[in-house]
Amino acid sequence: MARDQPAWYEDIVVPALLRHARGTYAAAMRRALDEAGYDDIPENGLYVIGGLAGDASDVPLGRLVQELRISKQAAGQLVDTLVTRGYLTREGDPVDRRKLVITLTERGLDAADVQGAARDRIDADLHARIGDSGLRALKRGLAALVEIGRKDREST
Template identity: 60%
Template sequence: MPDEPAIQIPLPALLRHARHTYGAAMRAALAEGGYDDIPGNGLYVIGALALGEAPLSQIIRELRVSKQAAGQLVDALVLRGYLDRQVDPADRRRLTVTLTERGRAAADIQIAARMAIDAELAAWVGAEKIRHAREVLAALIDIGRSGEPGSD
């Protein structure tokens, strides 16, 4: 059960530390599996591509990094064998980026680590509290998006 004094900690600090719990578990599992060369934001890119619901441009936009930093990140993931970059046959001006077999394996390890943390969390607080937390976090995301350009 979480410490009661944690309830007094500002929400941004709690979010940062909670994110670290997932990130540390994923990084440890990936290192154990031989995938210890994924750059910082690479976990997010690989995980998001594994879900298959968003184009790379949206994933990069959500990272809120410069185009140069995004390009360097994708280059590193391609060079390290996690992503494959090809010219889009339907539009030769565009590139498509997909997970390689190595990238898919890393994504599977990430998912398993996330699920292990989710299960431990459920054992600590129960499914209903997790559902409420998801609702609160989704609302917080919506608040942030409502202030972004083009969100009207």
């Protein structure tokens, strides 16, 4: 590339870059899961399995619905699918019988490990390309976007 030409990404809007960057992770995780025999996880299932694996405690279904920003019906169908396919268990909350708590099964934990390893490979490649300071700056920028989104949701 000539010095006077901008980098390929300079003229691309941030939402498009974010979409494609997210796609890099999703494709790597999906490919790794498929190769390991976990080819029956629905699209939002990656988020659920990855999120549950990163959480130290059981997750209430209501929180899952809120984080996915999908309807309760869609979340229920997603959980039903993941339960049927052996990735999750669903039980009543012992404290509040109106709530359901979902947890990963052994199959779900194994899939989460595969998914996490694929994410780690992308993270390592990214770190090799942009270094510590670049990664900190990227995270700072993404966190700012998250905070903007939270502020906007709170004001509506």
